[in-house]
Amino acid sequence: MGKKFYKNGLRFKCQGSSKCCKSGKIDACVYLTLKDRRQIATHLGLSTLKFTKQYTAKTYGKFHLKQTKHDCPFLRTQSCRIYTVRPLQCRAWPFWPENMKCNSWKKIKRSCNGIGKGRLYRSEEIDRIIKELNEQK
Numbered sequence: 001m002g003k004k005f006y007k008n009g010l011r012f013k014c015q016g017s018s019k020c021c022k023s024g025k026i027d028a029c030v031y032l033t034l035k036d037r038r039q040i041a042t043h044l045g046l047s048t049l050k051f052t053k054q055y056t057a058k059t060y061g062k063f064h065l066k067q068t069k070h071d072c073p074f075l076r077t078q079s080c081r082i083y084t085v086r087p088l089q090c091r092a093w094p095f096w097p098e099n100m101k102c103n104s105w106k107k108i109k110r111s112c113n114g115i116g117k118g119r120l121y122r123s124e125e126i127d128r129i130i131k132e133l134n135e136q137k
């Protein structure tokens with residue numbers, strides 16, 4: 001396997017564009033771990049069961065947020081209503097496994113202006129995030 005393009009780390013700081021919370025016309029899913037569902041439910045003052053019934057759907061055996069017109073239901077005019085307890089998938093952006101190929105990274109860099117800004121994530125840290133996301137699958 002060749003050297004990782006991010007062996008010297010990558011910088012990222014969310015600029016609050018909320019572009020990653022909108023899927024446009026595409027049906028994209030925010031998947032949820034059990035921990036995500038429990039934390040968000042508590043944050044909203046709901047039981048995990050009630051939260052799951054009200055806000056989630058299941059596809060191929062995996063829970064995800066129900067979308068509203070293709071956008072995340074927790075997106076409120078540019079900000080996340082559950083930011084402090086947002087799902088792992090959201091916290092892990094932009095270090096998603098599918099983005100961690102040189103060409104894919106160049107592509108998302110064009111649409112996310114937080115990439116290249118902020119603190120440096122070391123390659124080991126990025127690998128940990130990828131591992132955590134892969135374990136969710």
Ligand code: SF4
Nearest residue numbers: 021072074075080090
């Ligand atoms: S949960 Fe919050 S951060 Fe995640 S997609 Fe929805 S609005 Fe965006």
